[in-house]
Amino acid sequence: MSLLTAVPSASTDPEARSRRRTDRSGHPGALPDTVVVADSIEAVQDTLRWANAHRVPVIPRGAGTGLAGGAVAGPGIVLDLSGLDAITALEPVDLTADVQPGVITADLDRAAAAYGLCYAPDPASAALSTIGGNIATNAGGMRCVKYGVTRDAVLGLDVVLADGRRIRTGRRTTKGVAGLDLTSLLVGSEGTLGVIVGATVRLTPRPDQLATVAAAFPTVVAAATACAELTRRRLRPSMLELLDPATLAVIDRQQGTELAARGGALVLAQVDGPGLREQLTAVRQAFAPLAAEVRATEDPDEADALLAARRLALPSIEAEAHALIEDICVPRSRLAEAVEGVAAISARHGVATYTFAHAGDGNLHPILSYDRGLDRPPAEVEAAGDAIFSLALGLGGTVTGEHGIGLLKRAWLAREVGTDTLEVFRSLKRALDPHDILNPGKAL
Structure with a gap:
C-alpha cells in the first residue's frame, strides 16, 4: 500500500512540496x-505507521x-501539523490550556487574556510561530527572564511515537512526580523522538500593572554591565532587552524610527506586578551611573511601540542582506565579556555584525550579514560564526539558548556536551525511533 492510499491527505503536488522545503534558516x-497536511491525529498516526514500516524519513513541521x-x-x-490548530480547553481556575500543535503562540495568549491570564513564553515570532514548534525547540522570548522558557510552561504532552503509538506524558496538575519526566525529555527534542499532537500548558495571571524603561548607553559594554547590575541588586524585571548601535541603525533605516539618536546602545526593561513604582525606581537607579539617558513610561501604546521595534530587529536586518543568525547564551555575569568578544570577532574577520540580546538571561543573537548575491555564507562569515561559538563555550555558555541545534549546529553539539553524553542522546533516540525515521540528520 502506498502512502497516498494509506493517508488521504498525502500529496505529491510540486507546489505544496516546494513551499515546505525549508524554514526561516534559509537552508x-x-x-x-x-x-x-495532517487534518487529524489519526492521520499523524497512519503516516508514522506507514513510514516506520517502509523506513521512510518524516520531517515534522x-x-x-x-x-x-x-x-x-x-x-x-x-x-x-499547522492545521491542527484548536485550543481544546482553557481552565482559568487550573491556570491551564489544552492546545493542538498548530495553535499560533499569540492566539493562545489572546485567548488567555479574556480570563486575565497570559501564556508567558513569547518568542519574537509569536505572531507566526506555532506552539508545537515552540515546544520542539524549547523556544524562549523576551519575557523569559522572569517567567521562564517554553519547558517551564509545558505540563504534559500528547505524542505520537515513530511506530504510530500515541502516548500521554506529564499531567494537568501543578505537582506530580509519577514516573520518568518524559515531558521534559520531549520538549526541545526537535521532532527527533516523537511528534507532538497536543499539549497541556501552564497559564499565568496577566499583570495589571506594567512599566517600561528605555535606557540609552554610550557603549554596548556599558549597557551589558548595567544589565548585570540588575541581577547583582536582586532585581527581577519581566523583560530586559539590549540592542547594539548597528541594530538600532538598521531598525531606523527600515522602520523610520529614531532609536539610534538616543545613544550607542539601548536597553528596554519592563517591570510588572505589585510594588511597581518601587521596582521602577530601583531599575532607574541601577541604570543611572552608566546611562546617558533613562526614560520610563506606563503608557501601553508607547511601550508597544518600543517593543515592536525590538521585534522588528531581525526582519530589518534581513531586508538589507542575508543573515547568518546565531544564538549563544552565557552566564549573566559574563554578558559584557560576550558582547566585547563578538565585536572583536566581527572586526577581526571583517564581517558586519548586529547584536541584540535577551540580556536578562545572557542570551545573545549576533547576526552576521553578507551579500544578497551569494547563495551561502562566505568563508569569513562562517569563520566568524565558528569563533562566536568558541567564545560562548569559553565563557561557560552554550551554542544555542533558544533556537535549537537543527541542521546548522550539529557539528558543535559534541564539542559542548562531549562524545559520551552525545552517545547517551543517541541511545535514547534509538530506543524511541530504532529506524531513525523522525527528522533524521537533525539535532543529534
Missing part, C-alpha cells in the same frame, strides 16, 4: 517526496519559522 534543503534548520526538508515525507 536550501531538498524537495520532499510527499507532503501530509509547524509554521516554518525555525532558525536552526530543524524543519528543513529532504527526501521523504513532510508532516505539516
Whole structure:
C-alpha cells in the first residue's frame, strides 16, 4: 500500500512540496517526496505507521519559522501539523490550556487574556510561530527572564511515537512526580523522538500593572554591565532587552524610527506586578551611573511601540542582506565579556555584525550579514560564526539558548556536551525511533 492510499491527505503536488522545503534558516534543503497536511491525529498516526514500516524519513513541521534548520526538508515525507490548530480547553481556575500543535503562540495568549491570564513564553515570532514548534525547540522570548522558557510552561504532552503509538506524558496538575519526566525529555527534542499532537500548558495571571524603561548607553559594554547590575541588586524585571548601535541603525533605516539618536546602545526593561513604582525606581537607579539617558513610561501604546521595534530587529536586518543568525547564551555575569568578544570577532574577520540580546538571561543573537548575491555564507562569515561559538563555550555558555541545534549546529553539539553524553542522546533516540525515521540528520 502506498502512502497516498494509506493517508488521504498525502500529496505529491510540486507546489505544496516546494513551499515546505525549508524554514526561516534559509537552508536550501531538498524537495520532499510527499507532503501530509495532517487534518487529524489519526492521520499523524497512519503516516508514522506507514513510514516506520517502509523506513521512510518524516520531517515534522509547524509554521516554518525555525532558525536552526530543524524543519528543513529532504527526501521523504513532510508532516505539516499547522492545521491542527484548536485550543481544546482553557481552565482559568487550573491556570491551564489544552492546545493542538498548530495553535499560533499569540492566539493562545489572546485567548488567555479574556480570563486575565497570559501564556508567558513569547518568542519574537509569536505572531507566526506555532506552539508545537515552540515546544520542539524549547523556544524562549523576551519575557523569559522572569517567567521562564517554553519547558517551564509545558505540563504534559500528547505524542505520537515513530511506530504510530500515541502516548500521554506529564499531567494537568501543578505537582506530580509519577514516573520518568518524559515531558521534559520531549520538549526541545526537535521532532527527533516523537511528534507532538497536543499539549497541556501552564497559564499565568496577566499583570495589571506594567512599566517600561528605555535606557540609552554610550557603549554596548556599558549597557551589558548595567544589565548585570540588575541581577547583582536582586532585581527581577519581566523583560530586559539590549540592542547594539548597528541594530538600532538598521531598525531606523527600515522602520523610520529614531532609536539610534538616543545613544550607542539601548536597553528596554519592563517591570510588572505589585510594588511597581518601587521596582521602577530601583531599575532607574541601577541604570543611572552608566546611562546617558533613562526614560520610563506606563503608557501601553508607547511601550508597544518600543517593543515592536525590538521585534522588528531581525526582519530589518534581513531586508538589507542575508543573515547568518546565531544564538549563544552565557552566564549573566559574563554578558559584557560576550558582547566585547563578538565585536572583536566581527572586526577581526571583517564581517558586519548586529547584536541584540535577551540580556536578562545572557542570551545573545549576533547576526552576521553578507551579500544578497551569494547563495551561502562566505568563508569569513562562517569563520566568524565558528569563533562566536568558541567564545560562548569559553565563557561557560552554550551554542544555542533558544533556537535549537537543527541542521546548522550539529557539528558543535559534541564539542559542548562531549562524545559520551552525545552517545547517551543517541541511545535514547534509538530506543524511541530504532529506524531513525523522525527528522533524521537533525539535532543529534
